[in-house]
Amino acid sequence: EQRFGVNANSLRDGLNSLLTSGFGLLTTVFTSIWSSGVALVSVVSLFVVTPVVAFYMLLDWDRMVAVVDSWVPRDYVETVRVIARDINIATAGFVRGQGTLCLVLGGMYATGLTLTGLNFAILIGLFAGLISFIPYVGSLTGLVLAVGVAFVQFWPDWVMIVAVACVFFAGQFIEGNILQPRLVGKSVGLHPVWLMFALFAFGA
Numbered sequence: 324e325q326r327f328g329v330n331a332n333s334l335r336d337g338l339n340s341l342l343t344s345g346f347g348l349l350t351t352v353f354t355s356i357w358s359s360g361v362a363l364v365s366v367v368s369l370f371v372v373t374p375v376v377a378f379y380m381l382l383d384w385d386r387m388v389a390v391v392d393s394w395v396p397r398d399y400v401e402t403v404r405v406i407a408r409d410i411n412i413a414t415a416g417f418v419r420g421q422g423t424l425c426l427v428l429g430g431m432y433a434t435g436l437t438l439t440g441l442n443f444a445i446l447i448g449l450f451a452g453l454i455s456f457i458p459y460v461g462s463l464t465g466l467v468l469a470v471g472v473a474f475v476q477f478w479p480d481w482v483m484i485v486a487v488a489c490v491f492f493a494g495q496f497i498e499g500n501i502l503q504p505r506l507v508g509k510s511v512g513l514h515p516v517w518l519m520f521a522l523f524a525f526g527a
Contacts, residue, residue: 420507421456427502428452428494432465435490439483441469442476451491455498462498466491 380387395403429452436444451465469487477483 417507424498424502424506425452425455425461427506428455428461428498431497432490432494435494436469436487439473439486439490441487442472444469447472462491462495 429449432451433445433448436448447468451461455461473484473487
C-alpha cells in the first residue's frame, strides 16, 4: 500500500463496484436473451402447433359439434344454434379479412422497400406482412430488420435509412386508417368507423 501509494479500502470498493456492475450487466444480457428465446419459441409453436390442432379439430369436427349440441337444453337449441352460426360467420369473415390484409401489407412493404433499393427487400417485406396478424409484431420486426440492413448498406446516407423506416411508418398509417377498417371491418360486417373506434379504444 505504501510502496504503490494505493489505498486498500479504495481498491476494495472499486473492485466491489466493478463486480456489481459486471453481474448487473450479465443479468440484463441473460434476461434479454431469455425473453427473446421465449418469444421465438412462442412464434415457432404458433406456426407448428396451430396446423396440427386445426387438422385434428377438422377431422373430428362433426362429432365435436354433435357432443356439444347434446349438452344444450332442448328448449334453447335453436337459439344457441343461431348464435353459434353468427359467431362462425363473423370469425370466418375476420380470418379472411385478416389474411387479405396480411397479403396486401406484404406486397406493399415489399414494393416500398424495393423502390428504396434495399437488399432483401422482397423477403423482408413479405415476412413483415405475413406475420402482421400478430398486432405490432409484423411491423416492428420488419422495421428492425429493414433498418438494420439499411445501416449496413447505405451508411452514412441517412436519407435512405430514413426512407426505409418511412415505408413502415406509412404502412402502419395506411393499415390502421384504411386497410383494417375496409378489409377486416367489411368481412366482419362492422362499419369502418366502429372498427376504427374499437382499434383506438383497445389499442390504448
